[in-house]
Amino acid sequence: MTVxxxxxxxxxxxxxxxxxxxxLPHGVERHPVPGGGSRAVPIYAGDEVIVLDRxxxxxGELVIxxxxxxxxxAMLGAKGQGRPTATIETLANGSRSGAQVLKxxxxxxxxxxxxxxxxxxxxxxxxxxxVAFTAESDGLLICAAPGGPMDAHAQNAPTELILYIRRAxxxxxxxxxxxxxxxxxxxxxxxIQPGHAHAYExxxxxxxxxLDVKGRECSDFQAFSxxxxxxxxxxxIDPTTTRSLMGSLYPAPGIFSKYWSVDHxxxxxxxxxxxxxxxxxxxxxxxxxxxxxxxxxxxxxxDNMNIELGHHGIRPRGGWPAINFFFNTMLDDTNALGMDEPxxxxxxxxxxxxxxxxxxxxxxxxxxxxxxxGWEPTDIQLRTYKAGEDFQRSIGYRKSxxxxxxxxxxxxxxxxxxxxxxxxxxxxxxxxxNSFPNVGTIGEYWAVREKAAVMDxxxxxxxEVTGPDAEELLQLCLTRNIKKLAVGQVSYTAxxxxxxxxxxxxTVYRLGEMNFRWxxxxxxxxxxxRQQAQERGLNAWVRSSTDQMHNxxxxxxxxxxxLSQIFWTPPKQPxxxxxxxxxxxxxxxxxxxxxxxVISRTGYSGELGYEIFCHPRDAKEIFDRVWEVGAPMGxxxxxxxxxxxxxxxxxxxxxxxxxxxxxxxxxAGIGFTVPLKSKNDDFIGRAALEERKAHPxxxxxxxEIEGGLVPSPGDCIRLGKAxxxxxxxxxxxxxxxxxxxxxxxxVAHSEVGTAxxxxxxxxxxxxxxxxxxxxxxFDPTKARVKGEYADG
Numbered sequence: 001m002t003v004x005x006x007x008x009x010x011x012x013x014x015x016x017x018x019x020x021x022x023x024l025p026h027g028v029e030r031h032p033v034p035g036g037g038s039r040a041v042p043i044y045a046g047d048e049v050i051v052l053d054r055x056x057x058x059x060g061e062l063v064i065x066x067x068x069x070x071x072x073x074a075m076l077g078a079k080g081q082g083r084p085t086a087t088i089e090t091l092a093n094g095s096r097s098g099a100q101v102l103k104x105x106x107x108x109x110x111x112x113x114x115x116x117x118x119x120x121x122x123x124x125x126x127x128x129x130x131v132a133f134t135a136e137s138d139g140l141l142i143c144a145a146p147g148g149p150m151d152a153h154a155q156n157a158p159t160e161l162i163l164y165i166r167r168a169x170x171x172x173x174x175x176x177x178x179x180x181x182x183x184x185x186x187x188x189x190x191x192i193q194p195g196h197a198h199a200y201e202x203x204x205x206x207x208x209x210x211l212d213v214k215g216r217e218c219s220d221f222q223a224f225s226x227x228x229x230x231x232x233x234x235x236x237i238d239p240t241t242t243r244s245l246m247g248s249l250y251p252a253p254g255i256f257s258k259y260w261s262v263d264h265x266x267x268x269x270x271x272x273x274x275x276x277x278x279x280x281x282x283x284x285x286x287x288x289x290x291x292x293x294x295x296x297x298x299x300x301x302x303d304n305m306n307i308e309l310g311h312h313g314i315r316p317r318g319g320w321p322a323i324n325f326f327f328n329t330m331l332d333d334t335n336a337l338g339m340d341e342p343x344x345x346x347x348x349x350x351x352x353x354x355x356x357x358x359x360x361x362x363x364x365x366x367x368x369x370x371x372x373x374g375w376e377p378t379d380i381q382l383r384t385y386k387a388g389e390d391f392q393r394s395i396g397y398r399k400s401x402x403x404x405x406x407x408x409x410x411x412x413x414x415x416x417x418x419x420x421x422x423x424x425x426x427x428x429x430x431x432x433x434n435s436f437p438n439v440g441t442i443g444e445y446w447a448v449r450e451k452a453a454v455m456d457x458x459x460x461x462x463x464e465v466t467g468p469d470a471e472e473l474l475q476l477c478l479t480r481n482i483k484k485l486a487v488g489q490v491s492y493t494a495x496x497x498x499x500x501x502x503x504x505x506x507t508v509y510r511l512g513e514m515n516f517r518w519x520x521x522x523x524x525x526x527x528x529x530r531q532q533a534q535e536r537g538l539n540a541w542v543r544s545s546t547d548q549m550h551n552x553x554x555x556x557x558x559x560x561x562x563l564s565q566i567f568w569t570p571p572k573q574p575x576x577x578x579x580x581x582x583x584x585x586x587x588x589x590x591x592x593x594x595x596x597x598v599i600s601r602t603g604y605s606g607e608l609g610y611e612i613f614c615h616p617r618d619a620k621e622i623f624d625r626v627w628e629v630g631a632p633m634g635x636x637x638x639x640x641x642x643x644x645x646x647x648x649x650x651x652x653x654x655x656x657x658x659x660x661x662x663x664x665x666x667x668a669g670i671g672f673t674v675p676l677k678s679k680n681d682d683f684i685g686r687a688a689l690e691e692r693k694a695h696p697x698x699x700x701x702x703x704e705i706e707g708g709l710v711p712s713p714g715d716c717i718r719l720g721k722a723x724x725x726x727x728x729x730x731x732x733x734x735x736x737x738x739x740x741x742x743x744x745x746x747v748a749h750s751e752v753g754t755a756x757x758x759x760x761x762x763x764x765x766x767x768x769x770x771x772x773x774x775x776x777x778f779d780p781t782k783a784r785v786k787g788e789y790a791d792g
Contacts, residue, residue: 008024207389215348225358254425257271300366449734474508479493479495501661557787581601650776667700703770711727750772752774
């Protein structure tokens, strides 16, 4: 949950709220300025300029140039401080935003060295603080959010500023519901109004962007092989063939990205997708659909496509199978097809690459009689780009329903792992290795159990929690007793809502008396901490540092031996050999002048292990040193598939599997993180958790499954005809040689030794015999994670 900036409010009508469709006042523009980045925006006399610090403690700098190429802070009604050093350094740091600003300056011949700087938030700021100026002349405004790379032991991550412009003449405001700028110089830039379609040719290697301008609008797409058309054959995208060859209903950027014809010719692939929800098995809307609803003669996409494709000699059809981009369809439990409003927001798009010479057709759906277009059809922007453009694969990610969409990112360690695999999957906005084919998932697993492995955990969300009330804030929001946490100690804990449901689990690092780092699995935890600090008036700051702090984990019995050969620690910090379980140390590569890192003795494998945190710029150096020492000792790279096996064996929980916001820590199997007796202070959710502990309904248990079949998460657990629980995670354990699972069951049937059954098919027709066991199934005394290995 987030506190919204003052200008934006959720779309609302008659009790229906849509936080994903924020509304700005008429005449107001919004321009995010990334931490360590900048923006350039045209300004007109009388415009109001507002700068908002979203997270706090982020300095900013403004520079304005007039039409005469002169810079004078007085044009903002401010007193300048001369040369804009912070802006100059920000523009020179190689960021994408800086490159765009430099391009804008060069286009009009402005010299940034001659700028007159106006600093903002130089004395520190609270989250949500704003400063305002009024432009006294036309000009070009540059806003910078300066900040350099954050050292692993520091907590000064650069964060985002928001620049708002309230236009004196609202007619000059950039409409927030117009198509955003093209991704590159377009070959074709065509607006398609609702109730129309457009056919076009695309050569192999060129790109197609289909953009939902105002949000909640469906666009049907079909593509024909031009090579086949030249032979008199109509070979278009076939949904059945595509689903069969891809093994997926909804192709997405990555491995499962292609669309195929019935001749198994790949026609297009998805490169970028900011929406993530589409339909690929329905027809484009047809005349019959509207006739059956009582709307004879209603304009429809299939007829529009027939008209456009007829110019290319393609025969008409009563209904066109199509990729229905942004169309939100679903199947219920009886396999009945339904629909709802699209998930797409203003500006959402899909970027395709042609895999052959094509004839394509795109539509803007006219449907106004059901939710398919949010009851209000709008326009689609169609663009094509030349082959050879550098468009990286991306699946849009949002930190919250209200947040701006972000591209899928590569971690600082990405290229190091990419030298060993091409199997990457999107995870929480980052590309992470899933497996390493030369080793194999089972080989990766055994490397951890017998020697060591290295994995990328950079997408874990990091938030710097600082200030005089930082301890009070964490004591309020976390279930553990933070007052007992010593400097240099790490604690695993839960974070809950008032009703006792979990927001996240994670670790809190104490770096100093008033300095903490929260590391969790999602952004919601950090946003919740910031909201509580603001609402309760606490003198604490919560700033995101995920992009400044990437980490690998080295896990396995040889991990200590590997790292002790690489890292030096000062006398006031424990060495790798001395580092205790759930403790951290500040170390350097080689000696006192080496690259700085933070190392904690933590992990997610059930083995002795460590996590190494560094700035992304240092990731390659860190990986290379670890690999140089570890590889000769048998260390292997590790992917998500093997990691999931190990964490299930070790009884370690995962968000979306063992818990969600309806699950309390006891139901998630981590009741030990809620010390109700020894933590006397109140905390969020305490009352509900006390009641839930006194009257438990469900419990996480271990299961052993007979028969060798591995259940799927969500499979029901039954006692006779009655469902008493569900499987949360399951695997076939290589070490134990049997199928094991974690499941949440009624406390009445949670005793070890209870015979149950896992239901499949309809839950009744097929049963897998199961027995409740204690968990973790592997190393229940945690001897191995403590570094205690039996001989052999």
